[in-house]
Amino acid sequence: MQETPTTQDGADDLRNALSADFRRVRAFSERLCEPLVTEDYGLQTVVEASPPKWHLAHVSWFYETFLLRPFLAGYRVFHPRFEYLFNSYYEQTGAGFWPRAERGLLSRPTVAEVYDYRHHVDAAMLRLLAECNASDWPRVAMRLQIGLNHEQQHQELLVTDIKRHFAYNPLRPAYIQDLPQSPIADPVPLGWRAFEGGVVSLGLETSGPHEAFGYDNERPRHRAFLEPFALADRPVTNGEYLEFIGDGGYENPALWLSDGWAEVQARGWRCPLYWEQVDGAWQLMTLSGMRPLNPAEPLCHLSYYEAEAFATWAGKRLPTEAEWEHAAEEADITGNFVDDGWLHPRPAPEGEGLKQLFGDVWEWTGSAYLPYPGYRAPAGALGEYNGKFMSNQMVLRGGSCATSLDHIRPTYRNFFYPVERWQFKGFRLAETLR
Amino acid sequence: MQETPTTQDGADDLRNALSADFRRVRAFSERLCEPLVTEDYGLQTVVEASPPKWHLAHVSWFYETFLLRPFLAGYRVFHPRFEYLFNSYYEQTGAGFWPRAERGLLSRPTVAEVYDYRHHVDAAMLRLLAECNASDWPRVAMRLQIGLNHEQQHQELLVTDIKRHFAYNPLRPAYIQDLPQSPIADPVPLGWRAFEGGVVSLGLETSGPHEAFGYDNERPRHRAFLEPFALADRPVTNGEYLEFIGDGGYENPALWLSDGWAEVQARGWRCPLYWEQVDGAWQLMTLSGMRPLNPAEPLCHLSYYEAEAFATWAGKRLPTEAEWEHAAEEADITGNFVDDGWLHPRPAPEGEGLKQLFGDVWEWTGSAYLPYPGYRAPAGALGEYNGKFMSNQMVLRGGSCATSLDHIRPTYRNFFYPVERWQFKGFRLAETLR
Amino acid sequence: MQETPTTQDGADDLRNALSADFRRVRAFSERLCEPLVTEDYGLQTVVEASPPKWHLAHVSWFYETFLLRPFLAGYRVFHPRFEYLFNSYYEQTGAGFWPRAERGLLSRPTVAEVYDYRHHVDAAMLRLLAECNASDWPRVAMRLQIGLNHEQQHQELLVTDIKRHFAYNPLRPAYIQDLPQSPIADPVPLGWRAFEGGVVSLGLETSGPHEAFGYDNERPRHRAFLEPFALADRPVTNGEYLEFIGDGGYENPALWLSDGWAEVQARGWRCPLYWEQVDGAWQLMTLSGMRPLNPAEPLCHLSYYEAEAFATWAGKRLPTEAEWEHAAEEADITGNFVDDGWLHPRPAPEGEGLKQLFGDVWEWTGSAYLPYPGYRAPAGALGEYNGKFMSNQMVLRGGSCATSLDHIRPTYRNFFYPVERWQFKGFRLAETLR
Amino acid sequence: MQETPTTQDGADDLRNALSADFRRVRAFSERLCEPLVTEDYGLQTVVEASPPKWHLAHVSWFYETFLLRPFLAGYRVFHPRFEYLFNSYYEQTGAGFWPRAERGLLSRPTVAEVYDYRHHVDAAMLRLLAECNASDWPRVAMRLQIGLNHEQQHQELLVTDIKRHFAYNPLRPAYIQDLPQSPIADPVPLGWRAFEGGVVSLGLETSGPHEAFGYDNERPRHRAFLEPFALADRPVTNGEYLEFIGDGGYENPALWLSDGWAEVQARGWRCPLYWEQVDGAWQLMTLSGMRPLNPAEPLCHLSYYEAEAFATWAGKRLPTEAEWEHAAEEADITGNFVDDGWLHPRPAPEGEGLKQLFGDVWEWTGSAYLPYPGYRAPAGALGEYNGKFMSNQMVLRGGSCATSLDHIRPTYRNFFYPVERWQFKGFRLAETLR
Ligand SMILES: [Fe+3]
Ligand SMILES: [Fe+3]
Ligand SMILES: [Fe+3]
Numbered sequence A, B, C, D: 001m002q003e004t005p006t007t008q009d010g011a012d013d014l015r016n017a018l019s020a021d022f023r024r025v026r027a028f029s030e031r032l033c034e035p036l037v038t039e040d041y042g043l044q045t046v047v048e049a050s051p052p053k054w055h056l057a058h059v060s061w062f063y064e065t066f067l068l069r070p071f072l073a074g075y076r077v078f079h080p081r082f083e084y085l086f087n088s089y090y091e092q093t094g095a096g097f098w099p100r101a102e103r104g105l106l107s108r109p110t111v112a113e114v115y116d117y118r119h120h121v122d123a124a125m126l127r128l129l130a131e132c133n134a135s136d137w138p139r140v141a142m143r144l145q146i147g148l149n150h151e152q153q154h155q156e157l158l159v160t161d162i163k164r165h166f167a168y169n170p171l172r173p174a175y176i177q178d179l180p181q182s183p184i185a186d187p188v189p190l191g192w193r194a195f196e197g198g199v200v201s202l203g204l205e206t207s208g209p210h211e212a213f214g215y216d217n218e219r220p221r222h223r224a225f226l227e228p229f230a231l232a233d234r235p236v237t238n239g240e241y242l243e244f245i246g247d248g249g250y251e252n253p254a255l256w257l258s259d260g261w262a263e264v265q266a267r268g269w270r271c272p273l274y275w276e277q278v279d280g281a282w283q284l285m286t287l288s289g290m291r292p293l294n295p296a297e298p299l300c301h302l303s304y305y306e307a308e309a310f311a312t313w314a315g316k317r318l319p320t321e322a323e324w325e326h327a328a329e330e331a332d333i334t335g336n337f338v339d340d341g342w343l344h345p346r347p348a349p350e351g352e353g354l355k356q357l358f359g360d361v362w363e364w365t366g367s368a369y370l371p372y373p374g375y376r377a378p379a380g381a382l383g384e385y386n387g388k389f390m391s392n393q394m395v396l397r398g399g400s401c402a403t404s405l406d407h408i409r410p411t412y413r414n415f416f417y418p419v420e421r422w423q424f425k426g427f428r429l430a431e432t433l434r
């Protein structure tokens, strides 16, 4: 979104621009919920997918906690228990939090009350943006950037969680009846792009007044060495994964990481999430209900283990996050985002060059989510945003069809546990050239 | 409710009376839900307490399955998947059932659609009652009696489940703001009534054209021998249980059954369900929100284990169901029922005689829920109603403040697992006289 | 065992007789362990089956705790931690106990040390029996009776637990290589014996100087009413149970209690414990290793749920414990006991009359394990022996091929959870005559 | 151990040397078990710590499976079921494996039979080494190297697992009564050593006839870039960790990774494994029983989470494995190993330079265990040795007081889940210099 200015006019422009961003981002959360009925707002069909109502309230709590309470004189909280009910996991706020697994067990506050809460916070935030003094402003502007990006992350979660909740219902309801649909086709041929490697730079410069927004975990910029490698020019498709399944991929332990094989056995996995065989033909659940599987579309909704097993089967591997970022550094940030309204990955176009680096599906990398050399988590509760999750998770890159276009960048590090499948996640093959 | 007639006029009267019963019972379920907001209908805060929406649909499924499909020519089911979604546990219908633990995970059908389902079933049922031929009528009438009693049982569950769901919410919302409230007082003194025992008869005569409605598990009438015994003239009160707690009842394993003590440890029990210490004083959750504990009120919402431990502490025991029924056989069926609108147990009145046998709180007995000699479960899916639960549960007697007055009788056998506490359950002391 | 005397000579005789009983019972525990190798002594393959080493030590702890510490002046405990390690579940001794599930995780004390412990206790006990003064004697004699019967119960557990541990090993080792074996045959025909019922008496007279030994839970003697009934003249056999299996018994929920069906699903039961299909033929594990299934032998090692489902399938029911005791009151206590050395149930003989009431297999009854009217648990830790288990368990009667002949009597109440299968348990059919 | 030769004499020497290695390694496993009594051999007090008997058999199974069956003509397996019982986790052998969690539930084969199995395998292996033809020899030699290193790894597990089993016993028995003991002292002062970083090389050259033994996961040698960094000159000590505990380290979520904090809560961690407060003073369990905590000794037996939380508290971080290897590349491989017989970490000596890189305690690094660029797992079941564990684990470096001196090297990558504590693991601090 907005860059930080250096002049007074620039400052006013920035305030105005941030206010506009704020209104736009806030409105988009509510627009995403328009297709829901009241009953849908409370669903939590699995511990990691929160109720839409909770997301709407939690992102408001974030502004209340990190901006309104510390910076808006005389701010009155909407409800004294909401700091407990809508904190996600911040230990250092001191208020504790309602158990994550039980977010779906609260009928009160009602949906209407949560919207009231949002509007209460909206009004106070706009007052803060208008009235904030110059000495607070840098911190307010920076926290607002975080707050807006935070809300955008929860917008993506709204989409993925709603999909999870609707797919769980045996009636398989549609979130939106008439989403656009790609024609069924075979995948375009797979090409490869080679990279020389060597010493490369990775991540964002340390944050300062002249720098673009980015999370702490993308910093500091630092060097890494890459052995020569090649990247596939597009993600793996449904069609290719069907071959893996047909070749007994889910029955052959030799292809799997040990932890992955254990999950396959324990969870009875035989296909990606949302795939179903109906009358002998593969279908998959979309935000528009059940649809026939399209071989040309990027493969989506699978675990790291499945991606890794497929790569082993194919004689390749997953790229590291450094390889991916190096390849993406110069690429245009274009693609199929939530802004496009498909809410589903689209087949790769014909043509040369690396395709679909951004949008469509998050791409699993073979890199564990760990701190960059020189990383320091910020002080205080906001330091819990990214830093404390740096164990047991893998990095994903590039955004998806549920991500906002202005939310993504080449340095962006998303992270999930290897077993998780409900995000819009796929992957791209890589290999070492020696 | 209605008795079975022997003449034609009687038959017409019965049809009319059953139609009136049907309308009345159906309307009462909906009246109980009037205080709810849409979000409340979907709550399942614990596996054993179902969402109100599910209860409303399930009782309708019962008529659809056992009356409309077999007896109403040309009946069209409301939705083909509802026989799967709203079957509770009947294995022999062949349709299977949605997992009990996941009833709260379905936002669709919506509340409005469930009400549509009810009205669809209502209309068809009234048509069936009007048009049913004479040869089907006896079975229809009997099944309707079961269906109405079934719906009354779920009305009691609506009340107890709503209480459970609302008590779980940290905001402790009230179901009804202004329920009546008994003045805080000390318990009335406890008296005892002695019985000679000997050979007594127990249970209902085998069902036939001239007999009152009753469940299969109350049959057949049979003999039992009772050693001389005495019963307390009223249930144990909150005030008496406070003494047990004050005397270290929850810390002393010598008072407890082994399985009970294991539950005390595992669940951290230190008081009955819904009791809470707030600023050093005991309060309890009611359907009108939090209230100060009233020592005079019957103790409520506790497990068999707690009842048994209290009795051991008091040097007494729980009555058997045969003792209870023998004592209740001649008693008037009066008391504090759901019809009275208190939705909470009330203090025993002053005076002589056995008090509060009916209403206020279900009374745990020391009898395991087992078949009477000569019991046979009916054939077919309806035979699963009571018979298959005859293991691991204990019998409760007398109904509660959440039971309908015309639903209870001296022979009525309710049953729950000894660990369960969310029903309106208390108990009365007994002793053997030798 | 021994009765209580009334004269001085009688008293001396009793001391001598009890000393002899003590030596005999103690020796038998060790004899049962002779076929074991050191490694076998530590096995706990499932939480409810303890290691042989633990049994040997625990029964010694019992004498130490209830006889030597209170009654033998100057007694020095063998090891200060053994009161913690070898207490089973007595809360009131104050020493706590090592978790039951982890009895198999202790290599020390060694087997040799446990035998040393036994011999230390033996010597002290014989000193106590020789030196005990007249005022302590009645309590000492009573507690010794309990101690000896306690050790006999653990002798039966030694046999059943060893069978469980050996059956778990994929090598299926034999405890004793060459146990005798009944010729394979068809079951003898099933007959029935009718009883008139009426008011009967049940249980033992309250304990006193002139009375036979019996546990507290068999007391007091009291009356019960029995409707007319009939009992099968022998237990159900393997051959009959094969028909149940062949008729889809394990696949038909209509035959099962709800809790039983849940266990069938969760545990994947398709046959009794220790049955296995090997190359298309049924075999079963015995203490002599794997053997072909013998249709004539009493069915053994099954849960209450399986017994109940079979009875439902057969159109019969299980007897109540009152019916069983009434039928057994006059029967001779003869049968196939541990003393006979078969360690396996034997086919019923040809002929008239009730057969195999005693020995061969414990018989599940349809009665929950609950206190008799007027029952009081003894004061102190010994009161935990039986009383605190009076919930959630079912009564079994008659003893088995792993029970000592002089341990059993018609009033004897054994009890297990309905899901448990590792004891030598079968059942006999009954029906109500009306 | 041995290098691969290029001449015939060299070949004979190598055969002889490998035979000697084989005898030496095999004998050492048995020597480690000499202090055990028979009962100890079967212990599995926690799923990840196997019974000593299992280790002794499993390492023999390894030679049988990967050397004797494929290469020794006419080899007769010792027992047909052992390939099932003593396979650890190799899916591709086709024999399956007995569940890991249940290795302690088998009393048979006995300890004596397992020793017989070892000697059977020993004899056959020596025959193979003597008779193997030239064409098989390279593969036999390479697999033997793996087999010997494999047995050495299980020797370390024998030591750590025995410690785990003995520490679990409330009697806290000693494995060896009179192990040497370091005088109680304060830690030597902590120094730092700076490194310039830049492009460095890491790992072993791809295996070939002229190269030293190493595991597949140490290969191929490849380049990495290191930002300037510094390493502490010795591991963190007990004394320093006491300060962390005293400063509320286990109560402050701000110091912990989110997954780590969840483990602290769930497992009630308040100190490292084997620490205990006895009469107000810290003691720790050693292989010689309980001892007072020595502040000067390297901290040992803690999880990655605890190491990471300590580093955060100290304002430092853990080194990456590339940093560690770069620093260790030139260091002498000296230190406190299993060969030294202390079986416990010893205080760092006074003096300059990096100390204790090898031996004493494995050092947690901040690197996830992932494949090096260009890594390929070998084909077949042996490819499962290391490759399939490359997820969710962290790398440790340097060996411990339970490792054999000739087993360790600078490139050696050990790996464990971050929650695991029972190995001899500590850590060394690092920081980025910018
Ligand atoms: Fe958030
Ligand atoms: Fe129902
Ligand atoms: Fe015992």
Ligand SMILES: [Fe+3]
Residues within 6 Å of the ligand: D058, D088, D150, D154
């Ligand atoms: Fe191994």
